[in-house]
Amino acid sequence: MRIGVIISDEPRINDEIRVSQVRLIGPNGEQVGVIATSVALNLAKEANLDLVEVAPNAKPPVAKLIDYGKYKYNEKIKAREARRNQSTAEIKEIRFRLKIDDHDFEVKKGHVVRFLNGGDKVKVTIMLRGREQSRPIGGVELLRRLASEVEEYGTVEFAPKQEGRNIIMTLAPKGKKVHTQSEQRRRGDQSRAERQARQAARLAAKQEAQAQAAAAAKAAVASDKTKTSESK
Missing domain, CATH: 3.10.20.80 (Translation initiation factor 3 (IF-3), N-terminal domain)
Known part of the structure; x- marks a missing residue:
């Protein structure tokens, strides 16, 4: 082995x-x-x-x-x-039932808003059962209602469309949300820069020792060369 x-x-x-x-x-x-x-x-x-x-x-x-x-x-x-810098927006998915009560709708809508605020796209899927497949208009209306209630945070990228037993719609975050996220990142970068500046200030005391080390190293090299010349 x-x-x-x-x-x-x-x-x-x-x-x-x-x-x-x-x-x-x-x-x-x-x-x-x-x-x-x-x-x-x-x-x-x-x-x-x-x-x-x-x-x-x-x-x-x-x-x-x-x-x-x-x-x-x-x-x-x-x-x-x-x-x-290499990261791209993720696509989150939220699933609804056609016969969803108001409480569950509000809960899932909250998830959609959170994802959009985070800069992610959201794929919303209505799952149709049995006879619901013969009347998909109910699912389309539900998705349009959702899009209307979250329009402050996102726009419809792909309109409701039936795919097999499901009706699917994709929402994308609005530009201002992306800008807000970028601003938050900029502030985070600024905070990190300030912390690094403080660290640099604390390390400033080491600079003199470093310079002395370099000088001592050069002196050691010169001494070695002198000893080598004398031995010859």
Whole structure:
């Protein structure tokens, strides 16, 4: 029996990096140069950052000093935004019986309004039984009544039409509802931007330490080169 091997997409960080040397990139994107991995790990600890292997197949591998937790958080936000931008309106379905009482009608109408307010289309189906199929006009009238009572929230995209034992109508949210939803999303984006700005302010204190780490790394590289020259 063959045993499958699970390959992780996560990069190696800190002590997971086993090579003896890495080409180090500083926290602000500056090229530090080739340095012993042990030295790079010490620099990461001093700056309260992580050493992350960003190009494992390079020779030597490329590693960067970053806040890995913040990096993962930002990647999660980007993925969420991408999914939301790709999302399309769903089609919800509500089923009615021809002989529905007023209470049930109001309940189902409430569901239709909620879906339309959420930016979704609604497929409304009247299910005909027995002799009801010979008089579909009752179902058409019921759907027209529904469309009239929710016209503030949606418009008829496909007029009532009989398909087999069912009569079907499709409602689409009105433009203003879509605009309202977009405005809500815009406000949400603004709130997220404000939170991120506050987080950036809190992280500002780390910038000095990061700069010191980069300077120390360059000094370490220069020292290694000097020792190498002296040994020759």
